[in-house]
Amino acid sequence: EAGVAQSPRYKIIEKRQSVAFWCNPISGHATLYWYQQILGQGPKLLIQFQNNGVVDDSQLPKDRFSAERLKGVDSTLKIQPAKLEDSAVYLCASSLDNQPQHFGDGTRLSIL
Amino acid sequence: AQSVAQPEDQVNVAEGNPLTVKCTYSVSGNPYLFWYVQYPNRGLQFLLKYITGDNLVKGSYGFEAEFNKSQTSFHLKKPSALVSDSALYFCAVGPNNNNDMRFGAGTRLTVKP
Numbered sequence: 001e002a003g004v005a006q007s008p009r010y011k012i013i014e015k016r017q018s019v020a021f022w023c024n025p026i027s028g029h030a031t032l033y034w035y036q037q038i039l040g041q042g043p044k045l046l047i048q049f050q051n052n053g054v055v056d057d058s059q060l061p062k063d064r065f066s067a068e069r070l071k072g073v074d075s076t077l078k079i080q081p082a083k084l085e086d087s088a089v090y091l092c093a094s095s096l097d098n099q100p101q102h103f104g105d106g107t108r109l110s111i112l
Numbered sequence: 113a114q115s116v117a118q119p120e121d122q123v124n125v126a127e128g129n130p131l132t133v134k135c136t137y138s139v140s141g142n143p144y145l146f147w148y149v150q151y152p153n154r155g156l157q158f159l160l161k162y163i164t165g166d167n168l169v170k171g172s173y174g175f176e177a178e179f180n181k182s183q184t185s186f187h188l189k190k191p192s193a194l195v196s197d198s199a200l201y202f203c204a205v206g207p208n209n210n211n212d213m214r215f216g217a218g219t220r221l222t223v224k225p
Binding site: 004040041042043044045048055056091093100101102103104105106108 | 155157158214216
């Protein structure tokens, strides 16, 4: 089966600019997750969707981060405006109910 | 709130020797525990999980983990390490099977020929 697809793989922007990441989960996976992985740390959950509804966004910095999954399939994560501390790898994952999460290869974001 | 700790940033072993990567957890209620592996510039790959049942869990690529409730530990083990096992290993805990998972900071395993 095809894995979780993410694009772009790399992005370099200046602080205060906007950026968007795209994720296409494994076909049929109802649950989709966005994680932020800062260098030297484990992934931190930003938001979790069940189909097109938000299950958990308690750790999402809502003043600058937003995410949507309008049709319950692919998803976009946006940062506006970006700060230096947003430099990280942004990982998308998907899962079937009660099954392990499958991760994409991530988008590495560098803020100048 | 649940959390995990991986006390070792780095573990070095020789090829063919047994390996252990340590993890301790803190959670209210029964823990759901996971191990994931991450290769350079790749996403995380699931290795194994503990929900209930036998304390020794077997997973992918010959890895296993032992759940110890009294020590609140879930150490990852492999009887004979391979050079290809060199990677970053993450322990994670959740209140249920897939929601609100908290990852440790990771342990870099290096297996030397």
